[in-house]
Amino acid sequence: MNQRIGNYEEFLEFQRLVFCATEDxxxxxxxxxxxxxxVAHPYGxxxxxxxxxxxxxxxxxxxxxxxxxxxYHTRFDTWxxxxxxxxxxxxxx
Numbered sequence: 001m002n003q004r005i006g007n008y009e010e011f012l013e014f015q016r017l018v019f020c021a022t023e024d025x026x027x028x029x030x031x032x033x034x035x036x037x038x039v040a041h042p043y044g045x046x047x048x049x050x051x052x053x054x055x056x057x058x059x060x061x062x063x064x065x066x067x068x069x070x071x072y073h074t075r076f077d078t079w080x081x082x083x084x085x086x087x088x089x090x091x092x093x
Contacts, residue, residue, distance in 0.1 A: 022071055034064040 005011045037060035043053050052061050052069035061069075 026067060026071070029063070029067075034062065034067075036063050037061065038063050038066055 037056075039047060039052075039056065039061035041056065041058050041060045042048075043056075043061075047053050047061075050069075052065060055065045055069055056062065
């Protein structure tokens with residue numbers, strides 16, 4: 001499948017809104033719960049193959065691990081794609 005972003009300015013606005021919503025969500029989390037394990041070890045076969053399982057290791061995946069693996073890295077990758085001139089017309093697909 002070869003998709004292209006039809007209206008790049010609208011895409012950037014969408015990304016800005018997603019970033020703001022994500023920042024609001026993370027700010028709403030009680031920092032004392034960052035070490036809480038939200039996915040216990042041993043992991044199921046699907047989760048065991050993920051980067052977050054490598055990060056969590058034998059102790060389990062903590063809320064902090066989840067935020068870093070599932071939100072931060074996704075946001076960073078999207079930011080790089082949105083802010084790198086040679087990737088501004090990247091094919092998404």
